[in-house]
Amino acid sequence: MQYNFANRMGNLQASAIREILKFTSDPEVISLAAGNPSSEAIPTETIRSLSDNILNKTPVLALQYGVTEGYAPLKESIKRVMLSREKIVHENDDIVIMSGAQQGVELTCKVFCNENDAVISENPSFIGSLNAFKSYTKNVIGVDMDVDGIKIDKLEESIKANPSAKLLYLIPNFQNPTGHTMSLEKRKAVYELAKKYGLIIIEDNPYGDLRFSGEHIPSIKSMDTEGIVVYCGSFSKVLSPGIRVGFVVANREILNKIVVCKQVSDVHTNLLSQMICNDFLNTVDYSEHIKKLQKIYKHKCDTMLDEMDVCFNKSFKYERPEGGLFVWCDLPENIDMNEFCKLAIKNKVAVVPGSAFMPNDTCHTNSIRLNYSTPSDEDIIKGIRILGELTQKF
């Protein structure tokens, strides 16, 4: 049978990262290619106890159908505990629970984008979101970044050059893959541009709580007087990724559309997991929990970066992230990124070539992404030493 798939499928390819991760099934390969939270950061015993309690006390509530919008007490708890630092939920906003923040990104695109509309993102950006956009439109446009975020002048140029642009996708905190954080000044500037040109901003903030140095910077959503920011949050990095719970904060009119699309997709998010998240927020000292996570990630990040400072050839450039899971490393011009990644694999270390994070085929990069959250300290050091030798050899 010759299948006649939809045109959109032509834009989509399986993630290049997955191809690399295949190598990591070899137990001898040290993977600095993943994006998992540190397993020691998952409060397994607390989750077990909360889950058991829920299934003892209200099993039918947890196991029957729920409403698409999400478990109402969880929405209140997120507002009270996770979003308490700044005003994220404005007067005409509400929260809807998602099966991971990724679903919030995907459904926002489904709700807004026709196939000829464009999405503008940072270049590079998170492959999962880029592919979500490509599943609805061919036009995904990348705008280059500095260490303090997207280039504002280039962004305005891009908006002007692409009048079909509807969405602006940003990861302001500890961006995936670069680890860069957008400055307050730039957050204000992108908000003003979005307002001026009628764009909707998707502010994806899965790593926001994982800041281990520097000062908190207000979210773009906190400036959202116009109802043009869709804020995507997640429990994946602060509790557990396997439970697939995230949320979206947006104007109710947008959320009504997102809910209709979620209803036809997975009806509602796993209810037991929503109840676990709710009980977690209500029984655990969340700020203490976050401090513990920050300590874990700071240690892992320092372990990797300190070793890079020692081992890497100085022609390899990188910045110390202030949070999150990733380091972005620019290779000197004379070294080919793909060759370097292949050589790394030969030497039993997996890293992701920056090409995996390009919004489209016209974008180029000569960088690699390194992850410090998933490997053990020992593997971080071992892996970086091997890479360090390669940086010297080339």
Add this chain to the structure above:
Amino acid sequence: MQYNFANRMGNLQASAIREILKFTSDPEVISLAAGNPSSEAIPTETIRSLSDNILNKTPVLALQYGVTEGYAPLKESIKRVMLSREKIVHENDDIVIMSGAQQGVELTCKVFCNENDAVISENPSFIGSLNAFKSYTKNVIGVDMDVDGIKIDKLEESIKANPSAKLLYLIPNFQNPTGHTMSLEKRKAVYELAKKYGLIIIEDNPYGDLRFSGEHIPSIKSMDTEGIVVYCGSFSKVLSPGIRVGFVVANREILNKIVVCKQVSDVHTNLLSQMICNDFLNTVDYSEHIKKLQKIYKHKCDTMLDEMDVCFNKSFKYERPEGGLFVWCDLPENIDMNEFCKLAIKNKVAVVPGSAFMPNDTCHTNSIRLNYSTPSDEDIIKGIRILGELTQKF
């Protein structure tokens, strides 16, 4: 802010059933409008024990990221236990785990349908799937049914009249909303038509195990020598709907596309729930469990139908379903379906007007859907008696 949503959103409205269900928050209203499995059919204590065991023994495995395709042991268990009665998984087929069968239906449409392609479904059909199709195409076409399934001559006419038709959506067992079961003869006939005209069949089978009378009829997928049937199965009615676990069986080439689309949607299905399903299939006598469920549903169905036989005016026509959750009742021509439903609500009984299940605006019906799985026996009898009085009064 005046939002400029995607065109597809114009096709989509919040489910009419949800509007009716709003009335059912009134505790005095008896709801025969839902579609939940019977709460007594959910093995809550078993699930609690399996969950606790998993979170004790392999917490990190259950709580970290999983692969998009699904938990590998679960795929094997589904094949061995749930699909053992007949050959569902053919040589070039595989299984992918979904966040509910609904996701399988939605993603199959996303993978195959451009916005001008058509989907043909039974008329009436399941509103969740119809809306999933409408989120990708305007062209959802209904073909009328008899008690033994879709009208084959009308189906061929419809395929001929709609050369853009790509998908044929069918619920062969105890269809939602009609409760009708497609005969073996018709299953063979629709398969031959799909083959002849190059259509992909989505065979949605959430209720298949809930047969409480009559004989098992082979699935369309069991005849699928060509790789043109996408089979959607679910744990919602045999274990728990709140855990959101279903699966798709299809040719690997189709599944590869579905996996890419699932990856950009929810990354993977809740892993703890997948592991619970797997342990359930491996520790419980599944056929005994199913027998227990069949007994529950037979009892509930008999309770409703026996009472209808006594109370309903003979001008109201219905068939006894052989399984599933629903009864479809045709009103006499002189009685308006919407008026009847409104009067029922006034008398504190909620039922769903058949109009909620129409594939498009050109389809008409004068029937109502009644559900016996969710209400208590007492409420079934009380509700049917109230409706019975109304059928006599009109």
